[in-house]
Amino acid sequence: MGSLKEDWKETGKDLGGAFKQLGKSIVKSGATVVDKANDWAERDDAKEAARKEAEVMKAVEEREANKVTCPHCNAEIENAEAFCPKCGGKLS
Numbered sequence: 001m002g003s004l005k006e007d008w009k010e011t012g013k014d015l016g017g018a019f020k021q022l023g024k025s026i027v028k029s030g031a032t033v034v035d036k037a038n039d040w041a042e043r044d045d046a047k048e049a050a051r052k053e054a055e056v057m058k059a060v061e062e063r064e065a066n067k068v069t070c071p072h073c074n075a076e077i078e079n080a081e082a083f084c085p086k087c088g089g090k091l092s
């Protein structure tokens with residue numbers, strides 16, 4: 001009655017070996033996929049970074065455009081309204 005047990009043991013060993021091989025090839029192809037995913041991620045990061053940089057540049061440009069220099073105290077005022085927040089002088 002011990003032979004069935006032995007059979008299972010052998011089958012298990014075989015299966016184990018097969019799984020090991022399968023595992024190896026999965027790990028191998030998995031590593032390739034990870035490499036590819038990293039490539040994509042890096043490309044997306046670069047695109048995203050470029051887009052963010054363009055956004056920041058645009059925001060800076062817009063801020064520069066809104067920036068005025070007070071004719072009374074020469075303070076640089078961002079998003080200035082009618083009066084200088086520093087000296088209270090009227091802006092142009």
Ligand SMILES: [Zn+2]
Binds near residue numbers: 073085086087089
């Ligand atoms: Zn001023």
